[in-house]
Amino acid sequence: MSWRLLQMSLRVLCVAAALQLAAQPEAGVFTTVDVFVVSDTPVAAWQVELTERRGTMQIVGIESGDDSSFRDPPFYDRVATMRGATDRIVLASFSLSEAEQLQRGRVRIARLHVRTVGAAQPDYEARLVAAGTSDGRPIDAQLNLETQPGR
Amino acid sequence: MANAYVAKKRAQHLASTLLGAALALFAACSAVPPADQSGSAAGPLEEIVVTGSRNGPRGGSVSPLQAERQVMTSPQAIVTLEADEAALRVAGVRPGGSQLLSQVQPGEELWVIQTVSAETATEDTEPGSGTMLALVAATRGVPPTEVPLPLRHTDVRAVVTGYISAVDVTQQFENPYDEKIEAVYLFPLPEKAAVNEFVMTIGERKIRGILREKEEAQRIYEDARAQGYRASLLVQHRPNIFEQKVANIEPGKRIDVNIRYFHTLAYEDGWYSFVFPTVVGPRYNPQGSKSPVAALPRENFSNEAAGTAVRYLRPTERSAHDIGISIDVDAGVAIEELTASHEIVTRRDGESVAHVALAGGSTMPNRDFILKFRVAGETIKTNLLTYTDERTEQGYFTLLVYPPARQTALRRQPVEMVFVVDTSGSMSGQPIAQARAAIDAALDRLERGDTFQIMNFSYDVKQFASRPVAATDENIRRARDYVRQLGGQGGTEMLSGIRAALGFPRDAERTRFVTFLTDGYIGNEVEILGEVQRTIGDARIFSFGVGNSVNRYLLDGLATEGRGTVAYLGLNDSAEEVMAYYFERISRPALTDVAIDWNGLATTDVYPARLPDLFAGRPIVVTGKFRGRVGDVGIRGRLGAERVAFGVGAAHDSQQPALRSLWARLRIEDLARRQTRSGDPGGALANSIRATALEHSLMSAYTSFVAVDASERTAGDRGTTVNQAVPVPAGVRYDTTVIADR
Numbered sequence: 001m002s003w004r005l006l007q008m009s010l011r012v013l014c015v016a017a018a019l020q021l022a023a024q025p026e027a028g029v030f031t032t033v034d035v036f037v038v039s040d041t042p043v044a045a046w047q048v049e050l051t052e053r054r055g056t057m058q059i060v061g062i063e064s065g066d067d068s069s070f071r072d073p074p075f076y077d078r079v080a081t082m083r084g085a086t087d088r089i090v091l092a093s094f095s096l097s098e099a100e101q102l103q104r105g106r107v108r109i110a111r112l113h114v115r116t117v118g119a120a121q122p123d124y125e126a127r128l129v130a131a132g133t134s135d136g137r138p139i140d141a142q143l144n145l146e147t148q149p150g151r
Numbered sequence: 152m153a154n155a156y157v158a159k160k161r162a163q164h165l166a167s168t169l170l171g172a173a174l175a176l177f178a179a180c181s182a183v184p185p186a187d188q189s190g191s192a193a194g195p196l197e198e199i200v201v202t203g204s205r206n207g208p209r210g211g212s213v214s215p216l217q218a219e220r221q222v223m224t225s226p227q228a229i230v231t232l233e234a235d236e237a238a239l240r241v242a243g244v245r246p247g248g249s250q251l252l253s254q255v256q257p258g259e260e261l262w263v264i265q266t267v268s269a270e271t272a273t274e275d276t277e278p279g280s281g282t283m284l285a286l287v288a289a290t291r292g293v294p295p296t297e298v299p300l301p302l303r304h305t306d307v308r309a310v311v312t313g314y315i316s317a318v319d320v321t322q323q324f325e326n327p328y329d330e331k332i333e334a335v336y337l338f339p340l341p342e343k344a345a346v347n348e349f350v351m352t353i354g355e356r357k358i359r360g361i362l363r364e365k366e367e368a369q370r371i372y373e374d375a376r377a378q379g380y381r382a383s384l385l386v387q388h389r390p391n392i393f394e395q396k397v398a399n400i401e402p403g404k405r406i407d408v409n410i411r412y413f414h415t416l417a418y419e420d421g422w423y424s425f426v427f428p429t430v431v432g433p434r435y436n437p438q439g440s441k442s443p444v445a446a447l448p449r450e451n452f453s454n455e456a457a458g459t460a461v462r463y464l465r466p467t468e469r470s471a472h473d474i475g476i477s478i479d480v481d482a483g484v485a486i487e488e489l490t491a492s493h494e495i496v497t498r499r500d501g502e503s504v505a506h507v508a509l510a511g512g513s514t515m516p517n518r519d520f521i522l523k524f525r526v527a528g529e530t531i532k533t534n535l536l537t538y539t540d541e542r543t544e545q546g547y548f549t550l551l552v553y554p555p556a557r558q559t560a561l562r563r564q565p566v567e568m569v570f571v572v573d574t575s576g577s578m579s580g581q582p583i584a585q586a587r588a589a590i591d592a593a594l595d596r597l598e599r600g601d602t603f604q605i606m607n608f609s610y611d612v613k614q615f616a617s618r619p620v621a622a623t624d625e626n627i628r629r630a631r632d633y634v635r636q637l638g639g640q641g642g643t644e645m646l647s648g649i650r651a652a653l654g655f656p657r658d659a660e661r662t663r664f665v666t667f668l669t670d671g672y673i674g675n676e677v678e679i680l681g682e683v684q685r686t687i688g689d690a691r692i693f694s695f696g697v698g699n700s701v702n703r704y705l706l707d708g709l710a711t712e713g714r715g716t717v718a719y720l721g722l723n724d725s726a727e728e729v730m731a732y733y734f735e736r737i738s739r740p741a742l743t744d745v746a747i748d749w750n751g752l753a754t755t756d757v758y759p760a761r762l763p764d765l766f767a768g769r770p771i772v773v774t775g776k777f778r779g780r781v782g783d784v785g786i787r788g789r790l791g792a793e794r795v796a797f798g799v800g801a802a803h804d805s806q807q808p809a810l811r812s813l814w815a816r817l818r819i820e821d822l823a824r825r826q827t828r829s830g831d832p833g834g835a836l837a838n839s840i841r842a843t844a845l846e847h848s849l850m851s852a853y854t855s856f857v858a859v860d861a862s863e864r865t866a867g868d869r870g871t872t873v874n875q876a877v878p879v880p881a882g883v884r885y886d887t888t889v890i891a892d893r
Binding site: 028074075 | 350351356357358359360361370371374375377378380382857858859860861862
């Protein structure tokens with residue numbers, strides 16, 4: 001009788017422990033992805049598409065870059081963060097400042113705060129969709145990415 | 152369990168510190184023997200007896216004292232006694248005899264929070280239970296104690312263009328403690344706010360939040376919090392109640408959260424109103440409420456799993472949180488007059504532009520801020536604003552339909568007027584006095600041929616007469632007597648009030664006008680609005696929000712579902728004036744069967760789908776989508792027996808993307824109403840709300856904003872959660888609304 005009771009108690013404890021584990025959020029890895037534009041001509045507006053090839057990326061924040069003349073943090077394409085769409089995001093930003101106030105050279109234009117879940121290492125690819133000067137001319141600029149795990 | 156609680160407030164004599172109050176409480180408790188001790192005072196209380204002169208106590212349900220001895224045995228009594236001139240003696244009577252509990256001197260107050268009933272008293276045998284006499288500092292003449300809490304300041308900056316406002320709200324959280332904290336703050340926003348931006352600021356760094364499905368956002372936030380990353384999460388609990396969480400704020404450090412929303416201004420009788428609510432009022436949650444919003448004392452941590460809870464500061468406490476508001480108004484037409492609920496500084500910049508700010512820079516957030524401006528009398532007319540999304544070529548519009556001037560020339564038909572008054576504890580004091588004054592003024596305006604009824608509800612419903620009576624002088628005199636004795640006490644079983652007002656047989660000769668007077672402090676809004684949807688029939692509900700921080704989501708919802716209008720009666724407003732406006736409105740026939748002639752324009756998803764009646768002085772706003780070129784648009788309707796039609800001026804391309812957000816917000820509201828009607832919280836309607844919110848980046852019941860700073864972990868564990876306690880709204884009594892068992 002008491003052996004059965006013990007067995008039942010153990011079973012209940014195991015189920016409770018399993019339920020508790022299931023209720024806990026899965027621990028993800030938080031990293032940042034810095035997006036740089038390299039251009040001798042000051043960039044006043046830009047649009048970037050970022051893809052994560054393994055489908056593990058979850059954007060959890062979008063931070064401004066180093067050029068303080070871009071007042072707001074970059075905007076993002078809403079549809080890309082809808083259900084199931086975790087592998088791609090389109091970002092854009094603009095500044096109303098004059099060309100001489102804008103930075104040139106290698107400039108960090110955005111920092112993405114990212115959470116990844118699972119064992120696979122993320123594999124990022126970025127594409128500069130468009131870049132323009134303060135008077136609306138397109139620029140042929142380069143794009144770099146730098147990832148950094150959360151310290 | 153203690154089943155009686157007597158709290159004495161001393162106006163001038165007690166130390167105001169918490170320590171002082173705690174010591175006083177301890178001393179007082181020690182002075183009253185527990186129920187199981189021997190002696191003449193042993194045993195549970197059977198009644199509380201107050202003795203004093205006839206000039207003695209006033210206020211509460213036993214006031215004024217009619218005799219020199221008064222007995223209180225009601226199990227739910229929440230009573231305030233105040234000695235004016237002579238001392239009062241308050242004694243508890245037990246089986247073994249009576250015992251003096253307290254004496255109330257002139258200038259002091261005594262609260263009897265709950266007296267015993269014989270039924271419960273017999274079960275009260277636990278050691279340490281019995282009567283607890285607490286001495287706490289009062290607000291009168293004693294500076295409040297400052298409670299250290301994380302929310303320091305709320306900054307509100309609004310830009311009003313025409314009748315659309317864009318509002319930036321920045322909440323500044325700062326950790327005043329020696330260890331890391333998570334700050335949790337429950338706050339109100341306008342019920343139709345389209346919240347579409349969220350930015351977390353740490354020092355100079357700005358991190359834009361991402362809108363995600365609610366559960367997913369919650370998972371991300373909890374994960375970040377557990378790992379020590381700074382994060383923030385915004386959750387919607389009601390269309391007008393939101394919860395802000397900010398994780399891992401280090402000692403002495405500050406994190407700001409910025410929220411942006413759009414909404415449309417209300418227009419009534421020549422005035423536009425911009426409203427910014429500052430505090431969530433304490434709600435009553437009937438038993439079985441599916442999603443309660445509890446009103447708890449600041450130090451109560453017991454309700455975490457039961458749903459949403461607002462923690463309140465005592466009247467003797469305040470936090471450092473204050474609020475600053477500035478508004479730039481460009482009305483588009485000349486502004487003739489500006490007025491506000493608070494003291495303001497106004498700078499004019501031309502006829503149609505004004506810059507408004509709170510005088511002194513900031514204020515305590517315990518009542519709604521309301522800015523009203525009146526524009527030139529003849530310039531308000533029906534008009535159409537459009538916006539076309541260049542990328543998708545999708546058009547959005549808002550159409551303000553203004554009642555035709557000739558509507559005011561006709562008289563109304565006789566009505567069956569049903570006044571329904573909330574007489575629950577939160578209405579006690581000034582709010583119920585305002586409600587009484589409003590009904591008194593309304594009774595003056597009834598006409599021969601009208602009938603009327605008065606109903607009041609708290610735990611149950613009472614009524615003036617068994618059925619509606621004719622508006623004769625004698626009946627009105629008797630009604631005034633009935634209204635005079637209405638007080639505020641007990642719970643808010645509003646569902647019973649709604650059923651009573653809409654449930655009795657209809658009068659074929661008269662349209663039923665239900666005039667609902669309440670602060671709306673209840674947590675079961677969805678059930679209430681669902682009941683009105685089901686039972687409204689051809690009656691109309693006109694809701695009056697009584698108080699300084701009322702539940703506008705409920706009051707607007709009652710008027711919408713009841714096809715009437717809403718009005719607000721602040722505690723310093725003239726009840727006569729507000730009622731005069733109301734009767735002016737209903738004394739003219741409404742334009743019924745209102746329809747819009749789009750003249751071939753392809754419109755879709757138009758809200759409201761069924762146009763309400765158009766009352767004099769109250770325009771309606773219609774919002775929808777269109778494709779193609781906007782041509783001539785006209786309005787048709789029926790005024791009594793006569794058909795009327797009038798044209799809308801040329802459409803104005805507003806170039807405001809806000810129209811898209813406002814349309815999406817109304818679509819979500821419409822879907823939520825259909826969901827309420829269907830009684831199904833999940834299913835296809837929930838998916839539609841979720842999809843609309845995600846597509847338009849809007850907060851909803853199914854979507855939340857989350858922002859994480861993944862660049863750096865903070866040291867130490869996940870930190871202690873600190874709930875931001877708030878003051879009860881001005882005019883609302885803490886003692887009758889915030890109690891531990893709510």
